[in-house]
Amino acid sequence: MEVAAAKLIGAGIAAVALGGAGIGLGIFFGHYMEAAMRNPEAQNKVKINPWVAFALIEALGLMGFVLSFILIGQQ
Amino acid sequence: MASSENPLTQFTVHKIVDLHIGGLDVSFTNASLFMVIAAVLITLFMVAAMRPRAIVPGRFQGSAEVFYEFIDNMLLENIGVEGRRYFPFVFTIFMFVFFLNFLGLIPVGLTEGGFTVTSQIVVTFALALLVFVTVTIIGFMRHGLHFLRMFVPAGVPWPILPILVPIEVMSYFIRPVTLSVRLFANMVAGHVMLALFGGFVISLGGVFFLLGGIPLLAIVAVIALELLIAALQAYVFAMLTCIYLNDAVHMAH
Numbered sequence: 132m133e134v135a136a137a138k139l140i141g142a143g144i145a146a147v148a149l150g151g152a153g154i155g156l157g158i159f160f161g162h163y164m165e166a167a168m169r170n171p172e173a174q175n176k177v178k179i180n181p182w183v184a185f186a187l188i189e190a191l192g193l194m195g196f197v198l199s200f201i202l203i204g205q206q
Numbered sequence: 207m208a209s210s211e212n213p214l215t216q217f218t219v220h221k222i223v224d225l226h227i228g229g230l231d232v233s234f235t236n237a238s239l240f241m242v243i244a245a246v247l248i249t250l251f252m253v254a255a256m257r258p259r260a261i262v263p264g265r266f267q268g269s270a271e272v273f274y275e276f277i278d279n280m281l282l283e284n285i286g287v288e289g290r291r292y293f294p295f296v297f298t299i300f301m302f303v304f305f306l307n308f309l310g311l312i313p314v315g316l317t318e319g320g321f322t323v324t325s326q327i328v329v330t331f332a333l334a335l336l337v338f339v340t341v342t343i344i345g346f347m348r349h350g351l352h353f354l355r356m357f358v359p360a361g362v363p364w365p366i367l368p369i370l371v372p373i374e375v376m377s378y379f380i381r382p383v384t385l386s387v388r389l390f391a392n393m394v395a396g397h398v399m400l401a402l403f404g405g406f407v408i409s410l411g412g413v414f415f416l417l418g419g420i421p422l423l424a425i426v427a428v429i430a431l432e433l434l435i436a437a438l439q440a441y442v443f444a445m446l447t448c449i450y451l452n453d454a455v456h457m458a459h
Contacts, residue, residue, distance in 0.1 A: 186435075186442040190388035193395045200398055204214045 142202035145195045152192020159184055213401035217325050217394065240323045244305040273301065277444065284448040285455055292451055295340065299333065300444035303389065307436035310393065311429070324439075325393040327386065334386035337447050345454035356457055385446055392439050396432045403428060 163181050167174045223234035255270035263271055277297045281289035303324060310322025323329050345353040357374040358367065403421045411418025 182438055183442055183445055186388070186392070186438050190384075190391055193391040194387060196395045197391045200214065200394070204212065 138202045138205060142199035145199040145202065148195020148198075149192040152189055155188045155191075156185065159188060213398045213405065216321070216397060216401055219326070236321045237323050237326060237329065240306065240309055240321050241329075244302060244309055244323070247309075248301045248305055273297075280445060280448055284445070285452045288455055289448070289451065292344075296444055296447055296451075299337065299447060300440055303333070303443050304437065304440035307393065307440055310397065311432055311436060322393050322397055324389055325397060327390045330386040330390045331382065333389075333443075334382040337385065337450065338382040341447075341450045341454045344451065345457075348455060349457060353454070353457070356453065381450065385443065389439050389443055392435055396428070396435055399428050400425065400432070 160181070219235045219237050221233040221235050222239060225231075225233045252270055255266045258264060258267055260267060274297070277293065277300055278290075281293055281296060285292070306323045310320055310324065312320050345356070349355075357371050357378065359370060359374065362370060403425045406421035407418045407425070410421060
């Protein structure tokens with residue numbers, strides 16, 4: 132009983148990782164937009180790279196998400 | 207849990223044909239089936255699209271050439287002209303991951319609903335390990351034992367080296383893990399999200415049938431995001447393969 136409760140609490144804590152990914156994506160896209168607005172000519176050069184960075188940042192948050200589902204699925 | 211079914215059941219591997227060879231379980235599963243479908247689809251697509259061999263490509267041939275030029279440009283930008291040698295390797299990996307990701311998004315499959323092969327950590331880890339081993343072998347073939355200099359960054363004062371070299375070694379050997387977990391986690395998270403919202407449609411629709419429309423709209427949005435993620439993760443996988451190849455070919459440090 133207590134172990135099951137602890138697992139659910141742990142799953143909730145693990146999902147907090149997504150918050151970090153959200154902050155990171157916000158900072159990243161904010162700076163990207165700023166760079167693109169200030170120097171529109173450079174936009175073509177950095178056009179495709181933001182998506183790589185987006186995937187790299189998001190993946191770290193998703194690891195916590197997957198961990199939380201593993202914990203829930205173990206019930 | 208609100209959903210009537212565990213959202214993780216979609217990731218179970220079923221056996222279709224039971225096969226045992228010398229104590230090894232090599233059964234033909236739904237994962238193998240979808241990998242075969244992906245391989246057949248890629249072959250059919252590329253062969254059929256390139257059949258006209260027109261100088262001015264039509265729509266179908268153009269779609270195949272888009273894939274070719276995309277990977278070709280990626281190799282040129284990241285590695286340079288020498289990167290052309292590794293085109294078949296990167297192209298195969300990209301197309302395989304790309305098709306598996308998109309096949310997983312089709313909700314109706316041949317065996318009890320769709321199946322996303324890239325949501326199996328075994329599959330993504332095998333792919334990542336293939337990349338890792340290939341890159342390491344290429345590095346040793348091109349540079350011999352000089353390849354080990356990669357772990358010793360140039361121009362660093364020697365007292366820092368005892369700390370820096372283990373970090374460099376670790377960051378090299380963690381590559382297959384991060385490469386595989388990134389693809390795996392993205393696919394699992396997306397499909398769990400779809401299954402959860404699907405469960406909400408049923409459970410909320412049971413309360414009042416119009417309420418079921420709210421999560422249904424969310425599913426549409428999530429599917430749109432998943433289409434982006436499916437293409438993006440294949441791209442990132444190929445891109446990181448290129449970056450690792452560049453490390454082995456040019457040895458930046």
